[in-house]
Amino acid sequence: MNVYPFIEAEKTGKHNVTRACELMKVSRSAYYQHAAARPSRRDLADEALTAKIIEVHAMSKGTYGAPRVHAELADAGLRHGRKRVARLMRGAGVAGKSPRRWRTTTIADPAAADRADLIRRDFTTDPTRVDTRWCGDITYINTWRGWLYLATVIDLASRRVVGWAVADHLKTDLVDAA
Structure with a gap:
């Protein structure tokens, strides 16, 4: 016969647990061990x-x-x-995702000379002068296998892609290939 529900009822009725355990011939430590076995x-x-x-x-x-x-x-x-x-x-075992840390991709060579700006930041175009002024750009794409770098060269007048190249590195070879 399980006596613990009786002792629990006595406890909730604001009676003495020690006296109830003595009457039922159960040690207090056994009652509290049984009470701790159940989830609170x-x-x-x-x-x-x-x-x-x-x-x-x-x-x-x-x-x-x-x-x-x-x-x-x-x-x-x-x-x-x-x-x-x-x-x-x-x-x-549940955690939020942190944003990835920013990675610096371009490291300028301090010994290199500055390149001349041949078009002097003038990006206006004449539609009749196709293939006379080109502009290039490099972008990077995050893939499952790591960073992928894309270099493109476009014609300013027609806005068509003249050349492009993809590589897993950001070296001058990529720009030369484009």
């Missing part, structure tokens, strides 16, 4: 909140961290502390 109300609330945290995190496609998840829960009417949300996210 706080543990049950944490489980429910963790499920909602995981749902909000999944809705954000895994990008939201604790502050944004906390704000979403607050908007939904659930008022919990941000540190509690962060603790539950850590416990569930």
Whole structure:
């Protein structure tokens, strides 16, 4: 026969747990060990909140961290502390995504001479003078395998691409190939 519900009822009725344990011939430590084996109300609330945290995190496609998840829960009417949300996210192995660090791609050679600006920043064009003034640009594209660099050369009058090249490095060979 399980005597622990009787002792629990005595405890909630503001009676003495020690006296109830003596009457039932159970040690107090056995009662408290049995009580600790069950999840507390706080543990049950944490489980429910963790499920909602995981749902909000999944809705954000895994990008939201604790502050944004906390704000979403607050908007939904659930008022919990941000540190509690962060603790539950850590416990569930859920974390937000941080933006990638900026990587410097161009490092100027201090010994190199400045290039002459042959068009003197005048980008106006005459439509009859095709293939007389070209302009180039380099851009970089983030792919699954790393950075990919694209160099293009366009004709200023017709705005057509005259040449282009792609490489996994940002060296002068790329510009020469374009």
